[in-house]
Amino acid sequence: MSFKTTATISSFGGKLLKLTHEAKSTSCTMALNLYLPPTTQKKIPVLFYLAGLTCTGDNGAEKGFFQSAASQKGIAIVFPDTSPRGLKIEGEDESYDFGSGAGFYLDATRAPWSSGYKMQTYITSELPSALYSAFPELDSSRVSITGHSMGGHGALTLFLKNPGMYKSVSAFAPICNPSKCPWGEKAFGGYLEGKEEWAGHDATELIKGWKGGFDALIDVGTGDNFYKQGQLLPENFRDACVESGKKGLVMRFQDGYDHSYFFISSFATDHVNHAAKYLFAYDKPSKEKL
Numbered sequence: 207m208s209f210k211t212t213a214t215i216s217s218f219g220g221k222l223l224k225l226t227h228e229a230k231s232t233s234c235t236m237a238l239n240l241y242l243p244p245t246t247q248k249k250i251p252v253l254f255y256l257a258g259l260t261c262t263g264d265n266g267a268e269k270g271f272f273q274s275a276a277s278q279k280g281i282a283i284v285f286p287d288t289s290p291r292g293l294k295i296e297g298e299d300e301s302y303d304f305g306s307g308a309g310f311y312l313d314a315t316r317a318p319w320s321s322g323y324k325m326q327t328y329i330t331s332e333l334p335s336a337l338y339s340a341f342p343e344l345d346s347s348r349v350s351i352t353g354h355s356m357g358g359h360g361a362l363t364l365f366l367k368n369p370g371m372y373k374s375v376s377a378f379a380p381i382c383n384p385s386k387c388p389w390g391e392k393a394f395g396g397y398l399e400g401k402e403e404w405a406g407h408d409a410t411e412l413i414k415g416w417k418g419g420f421d422a423l424i425d426v427g428t429g430d431n432f433y434k435q436g437q438l439l440p441e442n443f444r445d446a447c448v449e450s451g452k453k454g455l456v457m458r459f460q461d462g463y464d465h466s467y468f469f470i471s472s473f474a475t476d477h478v479n480h481a482a483k484y485l486f487a488y489d490k491p492s493k494e495k496l
């Protein structure tokens with residue numbers, strides 16, 4: 207399905223495109239932002255940034271400060287929306303942490319959400335296929351993923367559910383153990399038919415079955431109220447990595463930082479650089495490729 211470009215904005219020498227397209231998996235028109243860096247590469251590696259509760263594709267693009275590093279490294283960034291919109295499901299717009307703006311990057315199995323709330327399929331299949339077809343300069347073989355809060359949960363779980371799909375993963379203040387926090391319990395209870403499905407969408411459970419190393423970067427602010435309230439539970443994820451022998455996780459507790467985009471923008475360059483390390487690891491620049 208092709209995209210409609212509603213705006214083209216110059217940013218750090220590249221272009222930020224505001225796009226919409228009709229998506230089958232989410233049964234609605236989806237909006238997103240795509241940052242295309244200035245580059246002489248024939249094929250541009252891609253970083254997906256998944257935003258958190260209440261966000262659209264605009265929050266990361268406008269406040270995340272990812273474009274500066276992406277421009278320098280030559281990485282395209284996809285900023286998708288966080289849920290379907292306007293499906294007219296009862297209760298869809300009643301709360302900030304469920305329904306619109308809160309798709310949790312999974313495919314709902316419980317009616318009525320199971321028709322349309324298919325963000326896992328949208329992010330891992332329909333959206334990338336549509337983008338690689340409409341923008342052939344994007345390199346579908348070099349893709350990484352990151353995200354914030356609910357989007358950090360999305361980044362970790364989509365990476366762990368799809369071995370080989372992403373070259374790297376990182377997260378800002380991710381919801382690490384949704385089965386054990388109020389946000390996750392509400393989302394999983396509402397979107398999933400049975401409790402036996404929960405572990406399959408929980409990073410702290412998924413990491414236990416991951417084979418090999420896990421070179422992820424996770425930042426959490428020590429002044430983050432959602433962290434203090436037990437919504438994020440990063441220590442549970444770190445402990446699961448240690449107990450199941452996964453090496454490579456870098457979990458940084460950033461002194462005094464909160465949950466906001468002031469925190470994200472402060473460390474965005476580190477996360478783009480983390481992705482760049484893997485996106486360019488086996489593609490040493492040669493004259494033929496430039």
Ligand SMILES: N[C@@H](CCC(=O)N[C@@H](CSC=O)C(=O)NCC(=O)O)C(=O)O
Nearest residue numbers: 258259260261265302355356357466467
């Ligand atoms: N309105 C809510 C808080 C909503 C909130 O803080 N959302 C975060 C993500 S939280 C986890 O997914 C966010 O990124 N907001 C958008 C922004 O631009 O800051 C409340 O009042 O508690």
